[in-house]
Amino acid sequence: MRQGEVAPKGAWIGDPQGGVKAPEPLLLPNPLTRFTRSAARLRHLSDGHPLMEWLRFMAQLSDAQHAAALALGPLAAPDAMAVERAVDARMPPLAADGHRRNPIWREGLAVLLGHLDQPAAPEPALSLMAALRQCDAGAIEAHADDFLHGEIEPQQIGATLYIAAALQVYFTLSAAALPAASLRLLPQRGLCPCCGSTPVAGVITASGTTPGTRYLYCSLCSTAWNHVRAICITCGESRSLSLKGIEGDSGAIKAEVCDACHSYAKMLYSARDMEVDPYADDLATLGLDLLVTEAGWARHAPNPLLLSA
Structure with a gap:
């Protein structure tokens, strides 16, 4: 925009030839x-x-x-x-x-x-x-x-x-x-914008208009919301994160561990398996929970269907 011109009022959403399209919040x-x-x-x-x-x-x-x-x-x-x-x-x-x-x-x-x-x-x-x-x-x-x-x-x-x-x-x-x-994300980005509950897991998308986007899936109301990657969903720290997985598996499910707050959360990678489901895959990977917990990290929040397990 040249000096003296009026800034456009339309929302920027990018275009098929390039630019940036923001993911759905x-x-x-x-x-x-x-x-x-x-x-x-x-x-x-x-x-x-x-x-x-x-x-x-x-x-x-x-x-x-x-x-x-x-x-x-x-x-x-x-x-x-x-x-x-x-x-x-x-x-x-x-x-x-x-x-x-x-x-x-x-x-x-x-x-x-x-x-x-x-x-x-x-x-x-x-x-x-x-x-x-x-x-x-x-x-x-x-x-x-x-x-x-x-x-x-x-x-x-x-x-x-x-x-x-x-x-x-x-x-x-x-x-x-x-x-x-009418809805907006909460200031506490790690909580569901609809009911305020914690997520059961995150999914990194591999398709759609914004592949590579991370969505967290609510453990109670099933809403998914966008959360910036490479930031701990528990404490917001970005410098102490790493991924842990089980050697020899598909690599579709990883534990994102934070050495700042000593918590972890599961992340599912659609690029490795397009059929991942945050609710089912969380239940089927309790072995990963066990390994990460034994190594000193605590799960960011419990799965409500595991409270009686």
Whole structure:
């Protein structure tokens, strides 16, 4: 631009011949594919896996989540003014620890339990599901509050898997109903802009308009949001990061470790495997967690479906 000219007002998005196109800041989930994709990936990864039976059970759980999502159907859009107020305050509109849940989520829990309650299910699972069915609404809601606040009591641990799975369905449906154009990333870039939860893993894209972009995937509402690469998602440090992996594997899943805060997070590389799924692949790579933890790094945040493992 020459001196004296007026700066253009249009947003720069680049063009097919060159330039820069910014990645989408966040991607809202698709409830119709979120859980079926994880189920299919879990079954694929279970073949020959040391944890084959457990991964297949988790695939069944993902199928049950899909059934619950279909039963609840699309949720009504939240109040636009409430979303605007939260976004203006740089707060997540579905804050997991403060959102007033629609009681319909308990119907999703009932569908989920009904899908899993089969004669072939393990006896411990059947006993836990039977106990949950005997709980009244107040007890179920209190258990959900405890889970979302990270205050699970020892006697609650077994049933937490089903509570967490049902809440994932509800929050995924709720996030899908948000107005994407009105949302903004949070100041705390490592937290979900929709519900404020921590990510389960990150995926480095290999296709689309901005290949090489890192998206973090929410452990609760399944939203994905852009996070700059080579920066620790826990403390923001960039000079103390390195990647750790298991020698001889495909290289599709690495642990990004930070020597500043001694934490790690899993990163999945689509260029190595186009079928990676942050939820399924995280569960199937517990061996990597074990190796990295034994070497002195702590996971940035737990996977909610592993709290009862």
